[in-house]
Amino acid sequence: MDLVEMWPPAGVRVQCGDLELRYLDDELLTRLAALGGEGIHDPATMPFTRSWTRGTPEEVRRSILQHQWGLRGSFSREKWSLELAVLRDGEVLGIQGLYAQDFAVTREAETGSWLGLRHHGRGVGTRMRLAILHLLFEGLDAERATTSAFADNGPSNGVTRRLGYEANGESLVAREGAPARSLRYVMHRAVWAARGPEQRPDVVLHGVPALRTFLGLDEAEGSSR
DSSP, rough: OOHHOOGGGGGGEEEEEEEEEEEOHHHHHHHHHHHHHSSOTTTTOOOOSSOOOSOHHOOOOOOOHHHHHHHHHHHHHEEEEEEEEEEEEEEEEEEEEEEEHHHHHHEEEEEEHHHEGGGSSSHHHHHHHHHHHHHIIIIIIOOOOEEEETTHHHHHHHHHHTTOOOEEEEEEEEEEEEEEEEEEEEEEEEHHHOOGGSSEEEEEEEHHHHHHHHHHHHHHHHHHH
């Protein structure tokens, strides 16, 4: 048996033109960590609730490695995180993730992502979000996609609003010792389904049937009929 047979998430790929989302094996993870060590955002800002991007390049690289190893080890049907490497022409640009709890019941998942600083402002953020939404709605039959961003994270909020998410409240979150407004958004399946052909990229999914079985989705559908 190979890795994909034993661990179906390893077979997940989402192709969208020259952009690809792919499972983070150790080779891609090493390249991702190296990218993160070069910088992920302007040091004057903090787009994350946990300041894992602070520190020396070596500390950031190790933080990325430990985080990804932790996600692998904690993956279960009840609570899972699927972070995929974002590649363009074979170059690792960042990650795009899905995060869910009791997904087989709720059919709701949250998206999150980051790009290496040198890849900001090149239109990648919108395309990779569309690709992961395609996986979520078309591949995994989700009913709701959620996301959030700090109010001062203009690029992330801009992508979310352009894609048609609805505002879904806000909260105060501790960020580096001070309160910060976090804006929440939701996209319902009907909104995704209403997008015309010109608003949807051509996406090809790989490894989804095995992932569905791994997550118990088809079992859940059968029991609800």
